[in-house]
Each structure stands twice: as structure tokens, then as C-alpha cells.
Amino acid sequence: MAELETRELEYFVAVAEELHFGRAATRLAIAQPALSKAVRRLESRLGTTLLHRSSRQVALTPAGEALLTHGRHALNAVGAAAEKARRAGDRxxxxxxxxxxxxxxxxxxxxxxxxxxxxxxxxxxxxxxxxxxxxxxxxxxxxxxxxxxxxxxxxxGLHHETLAVEGRVAILPPGHRLASRPEITLADLAQEALPRWKGVRWTGAPEGRPGPEVEDGAVLLDMIRLGRTVAVLPRSLALPARPGLVYRPVADAARxxxxxxxxxxxxxxxxxxxxxxxxxxxxxxxxxxxxxxxxxxxxxxxxxxxxxxx
Incomplete structure (x- = not known):
């Protein structure tokens, strides 16, 4: 059975992510011909085609997609092992x-x-x-x-201990139809667009109606001020209240x-x-x-x- 080397995986993953040998070679700081030769050698050893190449584009084959997925995990595992060994030896x-x-x-x-x-x-x-x-x-x-x-x-893959349990708060734009209520329910939010967090599939929207994609809290608050979305956050993340936004407890939101x-x-x-x-x-x-x-x-x-x- 063919054995893979870490460097080979690094080379292939770079090409698979960039889908361009030139950009991948620049990223890896190696010559493009050497990178191309290394990938072909890897394909030969595995006995399968990983990439479809043409003068215009590079595309992954099903085998290439599989190796990209598992290769990333393998590289992450190697990196984690090295980091944990280094940390364990840190006096x-x-x-x-x-x-x-x-x-x-x-x-x-x-x-x-x-x-x-x-x-x-x-x-x-x-x-x-x-x-x-x-x-x-x-x-x-x-x-x-x-x-x-x-x-x-x-x-x-983690153990955890609970430190605090808290309710959740809805953050609304000024003038929102729910802003005048002392508290709201999840049913009130059923037709509202809730934010999609970048890199996360689950949005938490009660009716699966996702809103704009956001990366951090600052972007989220700007989207709420613009009326593009509302959010339901743990109380400690929602407060203290920011000017120009309305905060209301969500009575039936799970803690x-x-x-x-x-x-x-x-x-x-x-x-x-x-x-x-x-x-x-x-x-x-x-x-x-x-x-x-x-x-x-x-x-x-x-x-x-x-x-x-x-």
C-alpha cells in the first residue's frame, strides 16, 4: 500500500485549494515545475488521477476531493501532534x-x-x-x-465544565415591530431573518430562514442597525446595550x-x-x-x- 509523506500532502492540498499550480507554487515558495512533478509522482504512487488539468483550469477528480478532505485532517493532526509535544516539553x-x-x-x-x-x-x-x-x-x-x-x-473532541447558564436576548433595530414589547417569544421571531455565521451551517433560525452572513459581532450589529437582520444572543454577549439598538428578553429561548x-x-x-x-x-x-x-x-x-x- 502506498504511503504518503507530509510534504506530498502539503503540496497536493495547496494545489487543490488554489486550483492553480502557479499560485500554489508561490504559496509554497517552490518552483512550479517541481510542484507539478511532485503531484504527478503522487498520482503515480496512488495509482489514480487526482487532478484534471487543461490549459485553462485545474479541477479535482472524485479521488482528489477525497484526498483533499482527508489530507487536511491528516495535516491538522500532524500539526496538532507537533504543537502538543512542544507544549508538553515546555518547562x-x-x-x-x-x-x-x-x-x-x-x-x-x-x-x-x-x-x-x-x-x-x-x-x-x-x-x-x-x-x-x-x-x-x-x-x-x-x-x-x-x-x-x-x-x-x-x-x-473536548471535555468541558459549565461556568454559567443564562437566558437569551433579542437585538432589534429601532422601529422594529417587536421593539415596543417588554419581552418576546421565539414564535414572534419565526418570520425574521437571523444571521448566518461564516463557516457554520446551522443558523438557529426558528423557521430555517437565514439572514446575511456575518463574521463578527461588529458586523452583526451594523446589519441589525440597517434592518437586515435581528439576533438572539446569550445575555452576556448582548449586554451592555449599544446605542441605537433595542434589547428584549426572549422568554422561551433555551438557556x-x-x-x-x-x-x-x-x-x-x-x-x-x-x-x-x-x-x-x-x-x-x-x-x-x-x-x-x-x-x-x-x-x-x-x-x-x-x-x-x-
């Missing part, structure tokens, strides 16, 4: 936490303080991810832990959970200590201001059949 033991800007339910300061009090505490590097990629940071080794919102973020997540195969004391500190900080916040968290907030997270995405 300084710095911990990397990835969060969404503003996506900590006001718990981050308390979490960092609780962790700093522990005798085994190490430096924490806080990384800021996008609306949809924070779990990937943990899966591929770029981060040791993440603050995620369940059920919105994909926690496949969402803020969780601290880490890789299922990561059993390092460094990570376990940080998770314990995060849970401790959430419990202290619950006692201080009534936020539903800790043991009171644990259990099944809200199902993804309702509305919104952070």
Missing part, C-alpha cells in the same frame, strides 16, 4: 486560553485571579479567537483551554451555557488546575451577584433547535 508551562472578545460573562478576571492563587499557577496567555474557531484552537493545540458557548460552539473546555486527551496537571480555578471563580461569582453557575448551572446544555449564535 515554563505557560497556559494558553482562547476566548471571544467580550465572551467571558464577566468571569475572566475572577478566573485569572483564582488561578493565580494556586501554588502550581503558571503564566496565562489570553488569545482572542473569532466567533466560530475557538474550539479548533484547542483541538489543534494552539490553545490549552477555551471559553465556549454551548450549544453554539462545537465541542466534539445557553458558558463553559471552559479542553482536549479530551489532555490530562496535564497544568490544565486540570486551571479548570478547577475557573469553576471556583464561577462559584464565587454566583455567591457574589446571583449569576447561575457552578453546580447549580451544570447539566445538559440548551438544545440547538432554538435561535441565535454568539
Amino acid at each position: 515554563q508551562g505557560r497556559l494558553r486560553l482562547v476566548i471571544k472578545a467580550g465572551g467571558d460573562a464577566n468571569l475572566l478576571s475572577g478566573i485569572l485571579a483564582a488561578y493565580a492563587r494556586r501554588p502550581d499557577a503558571r503564566q496565562v496567555d489570553v488569545l482572542f479567537g473569532g466567533a466560530t474557531d475557538r474550539a479548533d484552537h484547542v483541538r489543534d493545540g494552539r490553545a490549552d483551554a477555551a471559553l465556549l458557548y454551548v450549544p453554539f460552539d462545537d465541542t466534539t 445557553s451555557a458558558l463553559v471552559v473546555a479542553w482536549a479530551q486527551d489532555d490530562r496535564r496537571p497544568l490544565v486540570a488546575s486551571f479548570v478547577a480555578a475557573a469553576v471556583e471563580a464561577a462559584e464565587e461569582a454566583e455567591e457574589a451577584d446571583g449569576v447561575v453557575s457552578g453546580a447549580a448551572g451544570r447539566g445538559p446544555a440548551a438544545p440547538p433547535e432554538t435561535a441565535g449564535r454568539p
